[in-house]
Amino acid sequence: MTRSLIAELRRRNVVRVGIAYLALGWVVVQVSQTVAPLLRLPEWTTTLLIWIGVVGLPFVLAFAWIFELTPEGLRRESDVDRAAPVGPHRSRRLDLLIVGLMVLAIGLFALDRFMPEGERATAPATGASDTTAPAAAAPRKSIAILPLVNMSDDKDNEFFGDGLAEELLNLLAQVPELRVAARTSSFHFKGKNPTIQEVAAALQVDTVLEGSVRRSGDTIRVVVQLISAQDGTHLWSEKYDRPLTEIFAVQDEIAGQIVKALLPQLGAGEAGLVRRDSGRITPALYERFLRARHRYYDRTPAAATFAHQEFLAITAAAPEYAPAWAWLARSWLAQCKCAGGDVPDDVARSKAQEAIDTALGLDPREATAILALGDLRANQDRPEEALREYDRAALIDPALVDAHIGRQWIMASTGRAEEAIRSLETARAIDPLHPSVLHDLAHLLNLQGRKREAFATLETLYGINPANARELELHLYSDNNEVARLIYLADLVFRDGGEGVAAGRLGEYYLFSGFPDHPAVLASGYAPVSLALAGRREEALRRLPADPQDARELTGVTLTRLVLGDVDVLRELLWRRWSGFEERDRDETFGIFNRAVLAALLRQAGRTDDAEPVAASLERSIAGMSPLHTINVDFFKARLHVARGETEAAIAAYQRLAAKGWSGLHLTEGVDFLMGDLDEDPRMQAVARQMQARFAAQKAELERLRKSGMDGAAARREYVSRLPPDPG
Numbered sequence: 001m002t003r004s005l006i007a008e009l010r011r012r013n014v015v016r017v018g019i020a021y022l023a024l025g026w027v028v029v030q031v032s033q034t035v036a037p038l039l040r041l042p043e044w045t046t047t048l049l050i051w052i053g054v055v056g057l058p059f060v061l062a063f064a065w066i067f068e069l070t071p072e073g074l075r076r077e078s079d080v081d082r083a084a085p086v087g088p089h090r091s092r093r094l095d096l097l098i099v100g101l102m103v104l105a106i107g108l109f110a111l112d113r114f115m116p117e118g119e120r121a122t123a124p125a126t127g128a129s130d131t132t133a134p135a136a137a138a139p140r141k142s143i144a145i146l147p148l149v150n151m152s153d154d155k156d157n158e159f160f161g162d163g164l165a166e167e168l169l170n171l172l173a174q175v176p177e178l179r180v181a182a183r184t185s186s187f188h189f190k191g192k193n194p195t196i197q198e199v200a201a202a203l204q205v206d207t208v209l210e211g212s213v214r215r216s217g218d219t220i221r222v223v224v225q226l227i228s229a230q231d232g233t234h235l236w237s238e239k240y241d242r243p244l245t246e247i248f249a250v251q252d253e254i255a256g257q258i259v260k261a262l263l264p265q266l267g268a269g270e271a272g273l274v275r276r277d278s279g280r281i282t283p284a285l286y287e288r289f290l291r292a293r294h295r296y297y298d299r300t301p302a303a304a305t306f307a308h309q310e311f312l313a314i315t316a317a318a319p320e321y322a323p324a325w326a327w328l329a330r331s332w333l334a335q336c337k338c339a340g341g342d343v344p345d346d347v348a349r350s351k352a353q354e355a356i357d358t359a360l361g362l363d364p365r366e367a368t369a370i371l372a373l374g375d376l377r378a379n380q381d382r383p384e385e386a387l388r389e390y391d392r393a394a395l396i397d398p399a400l401v402d403a404h405i406g407r408q409w410i411m412a413s414t415g416r417a418e419e420a421i422r423s424l425e426t427a428r429a430i431d432p433l434h435p436s437v438l439h440d441l442a443h444l445l446n447l448q449g450r451k452r453e454a455f456a457t458l459e460t461l462y463g464i465n466p467a468n469a470r471e472l473e474l475h476l477y478s479d480n481n482e483v484a485r486l487i488y489l490a491d492l493v494f495r496d497g498g499e500g501v502a503a504g505r506l507g508e509y510y511l512f513s514g515f516p517d518h519p520a521v522l523a524s525g526y527a528p529v530s531l532a533l534a535g536r537r538e539e540a541l542r543r544l545p546a547d548p549q550d551a552r553e554l555t556g557v558t559l560t561r562l563v564l565g566d567v568d569v570l571r572e573l574l575w576r577r578w579s580g581f582e583e584r585d586r587d588e589t590f591g592i593f594n595r596a597v598l599a600a601l602l603r604q605a606g607r608t609d610d611a612e613p614v615a616a617s618l619e620r621s622i623a624g625m626s627p628l629h630t631i632n633v634d635f636f637k638a639r640l641h642v643a644r645g646e647t648e649a650a651i652a653a654y655q656r657l658a659a660k661g662w663s664g665l666h667l668t669e670g671v672d673f674l675m676g677d678l679d680e681d682p683r684m685q686a687v688a689r690q691m692q693a694r695f696a697a698q699k700a701e702l703e704r705l706r707k708s709g710m711d712g713a714a715a716r717r718e719y720v721s722r723l724p725p726d727p728g
Contacts, residue, residue: 131720142205143262144181145169146189148222151214160220160283161213162187162290167255168209173399174264181205182399182431184297188464200229202430207235207404209262222254226262229322236261241544281318289314289324296331297435300467304334304341315355326368333375337589339549352376367397374406381624401431408440417448435465439472446476447628450726455716462713467639471501473716474509476548481661481694483513484701485719492712494520504552513665514695525556533562533667540564551591558597562673571601578614592621592636599643600674615643631662642675651683663695 018448145168148161166183173180181203189199196208213225225237240254240259244628281289292310295303308331329352335341336348343351353376359369374389387410394403399654404427411420424441431437438461446454462469468630477486490509493501498520505522510516521530531540542562548554554577562569574594581590602611624638638653654671664671670679671688678684705715 023421025428026172029470054385082271088622094122097520113511122588124217142181142201143172143179143207143209143226144186144205145172146199146210147187148224149210149212151212152216154215158213158287160215162257163283163286164222166212168258169399170397171255171259172262173397179205179429182401182434183433184401184435185433187294188458195229196229196232204429205229207212224258258345281314281321281324285314285318285321289321289327291329296327298465300471301340304331307331315358320362322359322362322366325355325362325367326366326372328373329353329355329369333372333379336379338379349376349379351398352595365396367393367400367403369587370396371400371403371406374403378406378409383414386410396417400431401437404430411719412440412628413624417444417628420444421448433460433462433464435468436462439468442472443479444477444628446479447674449514451480451723452720452726455720455723459716467600471505473712474501474505479629479631479706481663482693483698484705487513487515487702488705488715489712490520491706494518508552509641511665512665514663514699516667525553526559527561528560529667532560537564539590548589550589551594554589554681555586555591555593558594559667562597563667567601567604571598571605573585574598575600575610592618592625596636596639596643597674600639603643603645604674611643615640618643631657631660635662638672642672642678647678647681650678651681651687652686654687658690658694661694663698664688664691666695 014346016289019040029715043295050158055698060654147218150158150161165186169180169186172178173182176211186386187205187261188202194202196210199208206229208227208229209224212223214223220242222240222242223237224240227233228235236260242254288310291306295310296307298304308328311324311328314321315328318324332343332348332352332355333339335343336345336697337343338345346422352372354386356369356373356376359366359372363369370389370393374386374393377383377389378386387407389408390403391407392514393400397403404423408420408423408427411417411423421441421444424444426436427434427437428441438457442454442461445451445457449636457478458473461472468487474486474489474493477483477596486509486601490506494506498539502562504524504526507518507522507526508521510518511522511524511529513523515521516526516530516533517523521527525545528543531537531543544552544557548557558570561573575598578590578598595614597609599614599618602608602614618636618640622633622640625633625636627633634653634656638657641647641650641653665673666672671684671691675684708715710718
């Protein structure tokens, strides 16, 4: 029975059809493993093809049993004359097909596994023509490294791909004649599937390196390709298969091979390439490190807190990993009260120094740790030392954009606006989509009167980090004394839940712009001021903090007491707090506004000996302000002159403020608090009328904007369309 069945299977060519089907399936699997990564198909594509083949096998065998392909077409086997001469030819044709498919399968296997890597060429990605650059092609001098696409279901491969892309970026950034788009900009495109032309246009590069990572069992496959931005043609491509024994060792090996292969294509040499080992970290922790670093740049309180907690956890779990200690140092400084955080300044600075020392102890050339040291020195008001550290960090890592950002902070704070802008333009050339670069550049351009250019930069920031851009746009309107635009945008932000704006900032904008009864004020630390202005004295006093923790809370107390007329209580409260400081100029919890008020209160009480040290401290604080913020500088100069009884100088300062479009604080009937006899001077009354007219015009403009119902983008476009051309 068994023999007759086998004989019948052979007679009907079922066995041959089965063997041919299996051989064809093997060829399909081999082709899919090579093509799928280039087409960015998911990892399960090959698995799906195998299962389709398995499910289809019984149907193919049944079909071969029942039907036969004859010169007359497809016929049932029972209707075919086996004695006809064509029968043996059918079997021979099937034998030849089987042999051909087996040879093709073996050839594909050998090509994939045994051919030297340098001689392979993978198929181009979708949309790119199948060409290779000739040996004499003109060198490409700029490149962007996109994060490698994870083609596996296992998320661990995403860590590997991100780490490999970053390692490639760091190595190529050391080549002097090559401009490499920095990580922040390149990784902006992660998960967005842009075209090569879109990437190149945004990052201003000639070439783009893209690729994919696929893990299968204990083997990792990396496919990379260098593409010309000009026409999308492939200049070079390669595939690497490696046993995955230790993820970072494999990452380093592949990165080294890719760089060696790329440099001739880019017209560059290997001289000067240095590989450093800053310690090891597990893939899971590395992903957390990358995520925390990315969130650090969001510039929101929630993001800063998240990043700080992550860096704390990572350094505890991987104490030998120097970069994590360096970023922990930076996050400590972002958490200090002087930066709007919750950590006392002396604690934050001490912790930052400890983290810097740890990082440099592990790796003396850890550039981010040196950068953090520059940030710390700047935070300690040691600008020249900060500049030296920023320069040292940039020398070690030319692609370290934050070193250029740090330089511009020093330049801007000392009034060197053009030098600061040049530093930011250098940073933007390295990292065109870096949110901090765009933020600070737009801010400086606006202060320099280049408002159209500033808002164009702001528009780019909106495409990268909308929350950051909204916060900046509010600041730009505030700097420009555009009360109507500021409040209209604040309305939109408040309606959306205040996303991206620091706690209390919205309330501050409404309060000092003349809208103290807005719900944003009542929801902020300035609520007692609003209640006092509304005549709700007892409620205002109940809402005052017993022990103000920072300058903003203390300013709220100061304003509330001033509105209520409690000047004697306020004078003693501020004097006790001031007298308790050891380093009065350094204590950020007192604040410049409270210095100005205390100096004036002491002078009015006849305590000139006590008033002068406070006024001198105020004067030093004004000297430390950025002279680019002329409105702020003039305001506090005016308050300094009031505190010292310098009538003419005070009036001149307030006249400058009015000429620059300032419309007043709107928390008192006069121009400002504690003016004494100055309010009766005709010149000050003229200033008051000028400010009141400006405020009335702004309120009318705000009403028009509110009736228009424009969204933020439309309102912004309208504003820019009304701006005069930029100077120069």
